[in-house]
Structure formats: structure tokens, C-alpha cells
Amino acid sequence: MLLKIDGLTKKFDGETVINDLTYSIEGKFFLTILGSSGCGKTTLLRILSGVLKPDGGTVRLSSERLAFVFQDDRLIPWITARENIEIASPGCDVNGYLRLVGLEDHGGKYPSQMSGGMKRRLNIARAIAFEPDLILMDEPFNSLDVVMKDHLLEEIKEIWHERKLSIVMVTHDPREAARLSTEIMLVRDGFNKTEIVKLENPIGRSADDIDTISRRLLERMKEFSSYVQ
Numbered sequence: 001m002l003l004k005i006d007g008l009t010k011k012f013d014g015e016t017v018i019n020d021l022t023y024s025i026e027g028k029f030f031l032t033i034l035g036s037s038g039c040g041k042t043t044l045l046r047i048l049s050g051v052l053k054p055d056g057g058t059v060r061l062s063s064e065r066l067a068f069v070f071q072d073d074r075l076i077p078w079i080t081a082r083e084n085i086e087i088a089s090p091g092c093d094v095n096g097y098l099r100l101v102g103l104e105d106h107g108g109k110y111p112s113q114m115s116g117g118m119k120r121r122l123n124i125a126r127a128i129a130f131e132p133d134l135i136l137m138d139e140p141f142n143s144l145d146v147v148m149k150d151h152l153l154e155e156i157k158e159i160w161h162e163r164k165l166s167i168v169m170v171t172h173d174p175r176e177a178a179r180l181s182t183e184i185m186l187v188r189d190g191f192n193k194t195e196i197v198k199l200e201n202p203i204g205r206s207a208d209d210i211d212t213i214s215r216r217l218l219e220r221m222k223e224f225s226s227y228v229q
């Protein structure tokens with residue numbers, strides 16, 4: 001997989017959100033874009049997905065099968081959870097995917113009958129069932145309870161490991177970044193100051209390593225932050 005960003009700029013109402021970002025990554029990756037609220041992470045992900053046009057610069061993505069898990073769910077409201085998965089990947093093991101995200105007893109429900117966290121999980125299942133070569137995920141673990149979040153972090157890590165799959169994930173949580181990533185883009189001030197943290201394969205990363213990495217990331221985020229002096 002190749003992701004190449006060159007001189008990317010995006011403004012909203014004259015305010016620069018992304019300023020001249022240049023970055024590239026290649027091979028099998030789990031890239032996490034980490035930064036505090038409002039720094040432009042979602043904007044970057046939306047540009048990568050093609051739903052938002054940049055004001056300047058270029059993005060190249062070599063993906064042939066792209067899936068998204070966005071903040072607003074993109075579920076089809078008039079079909080059931082089960083059908084939402086089936087339509088993404090006809091003939092797939094729907095029960096297996098429902099089980100993966102803890103929705104095995106809710107396959108007959110319509111999206112409007114599901115909680116925010118359940119819809120988020122269904123979105124994740126649908127994206128994975130599509131068997132993409134790249135998934136763009138925007139804070140996929142938001143609004144999940146801690147047990148489900150822990151379970152899905154492990155499952156996604158395993159699926160990423162087993163498949164020919166790369167992932168770009170946006171989060172503000174350094175611990176999520178520490179558990180999953182092969183590379184972290186630490187973002188500040190409209191991407192004017194961006195640090196790249198390269199890590200070893202997350203498979204087999206010990207709890208101690210995760211603690212150390214997430215503590216370091218948190219310290220850097222505090223240094224970046226305007227509200228912690």
C-alpha cells in the first residue's frame with residue numbers, strides 16, 4: 001500500500017486547518033493520526049477518502065478496495081444489521097462478523113433500533129466484511145464501553161495482522177495509538193508541527209511497552225497542548 005501526501009492544504013472560511021502537509025508511507029501499515037480535539041484529523045481523513053477536496057496539494061492512495069468507518073454512521077436505514085453486512089460482502093460469514101462485534105443477537109434490528117455504540121460496531125463489522133485492502137477509521141472506538149473497546153482493539157489488530165490490509169486510524173487517545181500502530185503521526189497546529197513515531201509490529205507488543213509508548217505520547221501531546229502549562 002502506498003499513501004503519499006504532497007503539499008496538502010485545506011482552509012475553512014479562511015482558517016487554515018491543514019498547512020502544506022507532506023508525508024508518505026508504504027508497505028503494510030497501521031498508521032494512527034493522533035492529536036487533540038480540533039487539530040484537523042478528521043479533515044485529513046475525509047480528504048484521504050475523497051469526500052472532501054483539498055485547496056492545494058495532492059494525495060495518492062494505491063488502494064483498490066477502500067472501506068471507511070466514519071463518525072457519522074453510513075448504515076442503510078431501511079435494512080437490518082444483518083443485511084447491512086450482507087450488502088457489503090454478499091455471501092460472507094455474516095454471523096461471524098456479527099459475533100466479532102458482539103451483535104449476534106441483534107442481526108434482525110434496523111439501525112434506528114440500535115444504540116450509538118451498536119451502530120459503530122456494525123460499521124466496523126461492515127467495513128471488515130468488505131475485505132478491503134485499506135480501512136480509514138475515524139475514532140472507531142468512541143462511545144464503546146471499555147470491555148467492548150478492549151475486545152475490538154485486539155480483534156482489529158489480529159485481522160490487520162492476518163489479512164493483506166493497511167489501516168489509517170484517527171484518534172485522540174494515545175493508548176489506542178500505542179496498542180495498534182506501526183506508525184503514529186502526532187499532529188499539532190494545522191499539521192504545521194507533525195512528529196512521526198515509527199514502531200515495531202504491534203503484534204506481541206507487551207503491556208509494559210504499550211504503557212511506555214502511551215506515556216511518552218501523552219507527554220508530547222501535553223507539550224503540544226495550549227491548555228496544559
Ligand SMILES: Nc1ncnc2c1ncn2[C@@H]1O[C@H](COP(=O)(O)OP(=O)(O)OP(=O)(O)O)[C@@H](O)[C@H]1O
Pocket residue numbers: 012013017035036037038039040041042043044172
Ligand atoms: N465543514 C467545515 N466547515 C467549517 N469548519 C470546519 C469544517 N470541518 C471542520 N472544520 C473546522 O476545522 C477544524 C478541524 O476540524 P476536524 O474535525 O478536522 O478536527 P479533529 O482533529 O478531527 O477534531 P475532533 O478530535 O474533535 O474530532 C476545526 O476548527 C473545525 O471547526
